[in-house]
Amino acid sequence: MxxxxxxxxxxxxxxxxxxxxxxxxxxxxxxxxxxxxxxxxxxxxxxxxxxxxxxxxxxxxxxxxxxxxxxxxxxxxxxxxxxxxxxxxxxxxxxxxxxxxxxxxxxxxxxxxxxxxxxxxAPLMEDPDPVHGSPEPPFVALLVSGGHTQLVAVEAIGRYRLLGETLDDAAGEAFDKTAKLMGLPYPGGPQLAALAETGAPGAYRFSRPMTDRPGLDFSFSGLKTQVMLAWRDSDQSDATRADIARGFEDAVVETLAIKCERALDAAGCGTLIVAGGVGANKRLRARLHEMAATRGGRVCFPRMExxxxxxxxxxxxxxxxxxxxxxxxxxxxxxxxxxxxxxxxxxx
The missing domain is CATH 3.30.420.40 (ATPase, nucleotide binding domain)
Incomplete structure (x- = not known):
């Protein structure tokens, strides 16, 4: 067809x-x-x-x-x-x-x-991995697109069970809003991620929201507030903007990775599918590949485009x-x- x-x-x-x-x-x-x-x-x-x-x-x-x-x-x-x-x-x-x-x-x-x-x-459209083949259900999907941040247990195509979702701002929204409050032009999310590449790791450390308690839901509005306060009280230089961007991105990436690992444990799966605009984030891709390798599992992304x-x-x-x-x-x-x-x- x-x-x-x-x-x-x-x-x-x-x-x-x-x-x-x-x-x-x-x-x-x-x-x-x-x-x-x-x-x-x-x-x-x-x-x-x-x-x-x-x-x-x-x-x-x-x-x-x-x-x-x-x-x-x-x-x-x-x-x-x-x-x-x-x-x-x-x-x-x-x-x-x-x-x-x-x-x-x-x-x-x-x-x-x-x-x-x-x-x-979308990741199922790609050519099969030469070792593992194409991903097949059951697996866990992290959907990070626009106003959505969700963890879904995929039992079969068309049979989905929600494991956790954002209670307020989605990850993509948090990227865009954080970029805007630091004066980056629209659309801010990709520009903030690019700026974070030049930031110093550890110069700013923000909390990993809702990772200190059980559960698979997300919340990024408080993280956004932490960044706003850090930016307001800083010298607001270009270097500081980059350092704060790096701290913010690290917090989002680590939060997503922690929740994904918990979701894989909860679903009893070894395969993670990641899709949506935030799935193009290079640091997130690297961190999830690292997490999957440590577990002996795999993570699959669609091509960037x-x-x-x-x-x-x-x-x-x-x-x-x-x-x-x-x-x-x-x-x-x-x-x-x-x-x-x-x-x-x-x-x-």
Whole structure:
């Protein structure tokens, strides 16, 4: 099956074609992402109405571009997958409307995909590891994307059990808000991570939130407050900004690593999947690889370009469900809030 995937949940327009007849990474025939960062930069954050309008302008040209890159025409598609939630309702409706219209015109099935399931399954698109092969359930997934920080026990594809989640700010939000309070321009998270590369390790040490008690939930709002106070009381020089950024990043990375190890113990698993924008953080990748190696297990990430929102993960997740015979009716339906535990399992 050749599946067109459309992602419009927030401020990236992503389109991809995934071909189930090809193995591993070769299945991704083509993909393209347009980012709205420049559009929202002057407002310091995403403006939902502007995001929706920009999806309207960019989506169809991106579909044409991606199909051309795959060497396909619309008539070669066997199905369409689109992000149905969670996300910004207006942005979701743009992608859903285009996807449903295209599927109706081509008389092919369409399916709405859960955005976080797309992230969770993205590492499974990669070529098998020569020693361990492709990761297969059961495993634990750390989802660190946008407003989400979750630990999920994956018993099978489509059968998910929430182990822990953030009680306030997600890790990505904490990165962005911390960067903003120290005067870094939008989007601050990646810039803070880059700045941390030049900071002195140990110059500032912040707490590892909620690691001094049992449980798998997260909380990063207090850490953000600690950074705010440290920055306020400092000389606010460039060197100090870098040192504080390093201290903050170390705290987030170590907190995530501690919770991931606890989750693996709780689920009785040796494999950890990490997906979402924060999954591109180099220090987090190194720390989790170290933790997994110490345990005799493994950790799997998607390639860097597939950590942030993209159409490839939606095409892949949609392809798995369409292959299993699942599809939606002809109505245009989105779910800005959507519990992943409510998804139907994929029959093996």
């Amino acid at each position: 050749r599946i067109l995937g459309i992602e419009t949940s927030c401020d990236e327009t992503g389109v991809a074609v995934y071909d189930t007849s090809r193995a591993g990474s070769a299945g991704l025939r083509a993909h393209a992402v347009y980012s709205q960062v420049a559009l929202h930069a002057e407002y310091g954050g995403v403006v939902p109405e502007l995001a929706s309008r920009d999806h309207v302008r960019k989506l169809l040209p991106l579909v044409r571009q991606t199909l051309a890159g795959a060497g396909l025409g619309v008539g070669d598609l066997d199905g369409v997958a689109y992000t149905a939630g969670p996300g910004l309702v207006g942005a979701l409706l743009v992608g859903a409307g285009v996807a449903r219209s295209l599927a109706w015109a081509l008389d092919v099935p369409a399916i709405g995909v859960h955005h976080m399931e797309g992230h969770l399954l 597939l950590c942030t929102d993209n159409g490839a993960m939606i095409a892949y997740a949609g392809a798995l469900r369409l292959q299993a015979g699942q599809h939606d009716d002809a109505s245009v339906h989105v779910a800005p809030r959507w519990d992943m535990a409510l998804l139907p399992a994929i029959a093996c």
